Amino acid sequence: xxxxxxxxxxxxxxxxxxPLVSLEVDxxxxxxxxxxxxxxxxxxxxxxxxxxxxxxxxxxxxELILDHNELNxxxxxxxxxxxxxxxxxxxxxxxxxRFIDSYKNPHDFMCVFAIVPEGANFVFFPYSKE
Numbered sequence: 029x030x031x032x033x034x035x036x037x038x039x040x041x042x043x044x045x046x047p048l049v050s051l052e053v054d055x056x057x058x059x060x061x062x063x064x065x066x067x068x069x070x071x072x073x074x075x076x077x078x079x080x081x082x083x084x085x086x087x088x089x090x091e092l093i094l095d096h097n098e099l100n101x102x103x104x105x106x107x108x109x110x111x112x113x114x115x116x117x118x119x120x121x122x123x124x125x126r127f128i129d130s131y132k133n134p135h136d137f138m139c140v141f142a143i144v145p146e147g148a149n150f151v152f153f154p155y156s157k158e
Contacts, residue, residue: 047084047102047144047145048142048144050102050103051082051102051103051140051142052153053102054082054096054101054102054103054105055082055103055138055140055153056156057101058094058099058101058105059138059155059156060155060156061093061094062080062093062094062105062138062155063135063138063155065078065080065093065107066078066080066107066134066135066138067135069107069109070134074109075109075110075111076110076134077109077110077111077127077128077131077134077139078107078108078109078134078138078139079107079108079109079110079112079113079139079140079141079150080093080105080106080107080108080138080139080140080141081105081106081107081108081140081141081143082103082104082105082140082141082142082143083103083104083106083143084096084102084103084104084143084144085143087106087143089106089108089112089113089116089118090106090107090108090112091106091107091108092104092105092106093105093106093107108141110124110127110128110131113141118141131152132152135155136154136155137152137153137154137155138152138153138155139151139152140152140153
């Protein structure tokens with residue numbers, strides 16, 4: 029799924045902007061920091077499938093890496109892995125291979141689990157090009 033698909037920027041939405049618009053801004057701004065954490069997760073052998081949780085409320089999955097309160101941003105980002113998502117039951121064991129098959133190159137895209145009031149979904153967001 030592309031970030032544009034989630035933005036809901038139709039004519040009816042001009043009054044109520046999707047929170048994912050601000051998420052896109054934060055992801056672009058913190059792109060390099062998130063990429064460094066992803067590489068570290070892979071190099072240390074923790075996982076070949078890093079996942080970043082973007083949220084605006086407390087969550088009990090992953091490790092905090094970017095706190096919106098400290099950084100004056102809209103979103104907090106936690107770092108996690110496919111293995112933790114399976115362990116916590118967010119991804120069912122029987123769907124592991126489907127997730128792996130749809131996982132994009134972690135050197136080019138960050139895998140973001142975006143949590144909004146309407147629900148949560150995976151988004152593959154490209155790292156900013158320097």
